[in-house]
Amino acid sequence: MALAVGPPISQMRGVMEFALTLVSPNADALRAADTALAAAGLAVKSCVSLGPHALDLKIERAELTTLRADALAAVADLPVDVCAQPVQGRRKRLFLADMDSTIINVECLDELADFAGLKAEIAAITERAMRGELAFEGALRERVRMLKGLADSALQRCYDERVRLNPGAATLVRTMAAHGVRCVLVSGGFTFFTRRVADLAGFHANRANSFIISGGALTGEVGMPILGREAKLAALNEEALALGISPEQALTVGDGANDLDMIKACGLGVAYRAKPVVAAQAHARVDHADLTALLYFQGYRADEFVPA
Numbered sequence: 001m002a003l004a005v006g007p008p009i010s011q012m013r014g015v016m017e018f019a020l021t022l023v024s025p026n027a028d029a030l031r032a033a034d035t036a037l038a039a040a041g042l043a044v045k046s047c048v049s050l051g052p053h054a055l056d057l058k059i060e061r062a063e064l065t066t067l068r069a070d071a072l073a074a075v076a077d078l079p080v081d082v083c084a085q086p087v088q089g090r091r092k093r094l095f096l097a098d099m100d101s102t103i104i105n106v107e108c109l110d111e112l113a114d115f116a117g118l119k120a121e122i123a124a125i126t127e128r129a130m131r132g133e134l135a136f137e138g139a140l141r142e143r144v145r146m147l148k149g150l151a152d153s154a155l156q157r158c159y160d161e162r163v164r165l166n167p168g169a170a171t172l173v174r175t176m177a178a179h180g181v182r183c184v185l186v187s188g189g190f191t192f193f194t195r196r197v198a199d200l201a202g203f204h205a206n207r208a209n210s211f212i213i214s215g216g217a218l219t220g221e222v223g224m225p226i227l228g229r230e231a232k233l234a235a236l237n238e239e240a241l242a243l244g245i246s247p248e249q250a251l252t253v254g255d256g257a258n259d260l261d262m263i264k265a266c267g268l269g270v271a272y273r274a275k276p277v278v279a280a281q282a283h284a285r286v287d288h289a290d291l292t293a294l295l296y297f298q299g300y301r302a303d304e305f306v307p308a
Helices: 027-039 064-074 099-103 108-114 119-130 136-146 153-162 169-178 191-201 229-243 257-265 293-297
Strands: 016-023 044-051 054-061 081-086 094-097 182-190 205-209 211-214 217-222 250-254 268-272 284-286
Touching: 016 027, 016 044, 016 064, 016 293, 027 044, 027 054, 027 064, 054 064, 054 293, 064 081, 081 268, 081 293, 094 099, 094 169, 094 229, 099 108, 099 182, 099 191, 108 119, 108 136, 108 153, 108 182, 119 136, 119 257, 136 217, 153 191, 169 182, 169 191, 169 293, 182 191, 182 229, 191 205, 229 250, 229 257, 250 257, 257 268, 268 293, 284 293
Parallel strands: 094 182, 094 250, 182 205, 250 268, 268 284
Antiparallel strands: 016 054, 016 081, 044 054, 081 284, 211 217
16 A cells, blocks of 8 residues: 655654544545545555455544545545545444435335326425525425325335335444444434334334324325424434443435534534535445445454444
8 A cells, every 4th residue: 555654653743643544436446536635645544444445543633624625536536535634533422324325225106206296396405404505494395295185105106116225325323233332213204204214224223203184185284293303413412422422423414405403513423425515514424336435444454343
């Protein structure tokens, strides 16, 4: 490996040791990223392989924000995901995850709308809400109101036919749970889906909204209170308090604007295939690898993974 060797730590003032993790489905891209970081002059102390898709570098640097920016700039043209963070406290004790388009492959409400012939209309509202262009609560009410009269049997059909775990999701959750981490699915979607997805992936608990159903059909109303952006942040704080830990000891992941508060408030907030407003403010983002990248970011080795 090509390593840029910096001056001894004793000669550097205010220097800390950070972990810089590189993850990619492409081994050649990982090697190229290591070379690019060396060319950028980062002071790499050591470099170890965490598995076939990840390298873990220890870097001495005075400040984390500039390290993140410099590392991202160095590998910008490569299909490599980057996470920079302090070495201490990397392995988290609490994991909160968004569901739609994060743990699973679809937006459930958009797919449900397809059974009512309204997918294009409702998906357009979803997209604007996830980009932060619309208030989440109002957008949710509007979309559900459009589904008034849809038979509740469409819920199970939607789950059976459309919902799939994203690659790496079950391995991520089961590995963290096996290491004593509390794993909670926190969704602005609906409990009909979160209960099933939580069981499938191995989450300990789930929080979401509820449809109101009467006479075998959706009434077009949402149960109150609505779980949105502020409620996801509250879930982080409540779950951390129950464990007797700080939010700094938590990992969160999501893709939409309603995930942003919990992503910013925890120790490691990750944007997964995220909207630009989220990717720009998260501590790290996953654009290329699967969800096991979140394990590598915490320093887990591939031989510690619990298979799906």
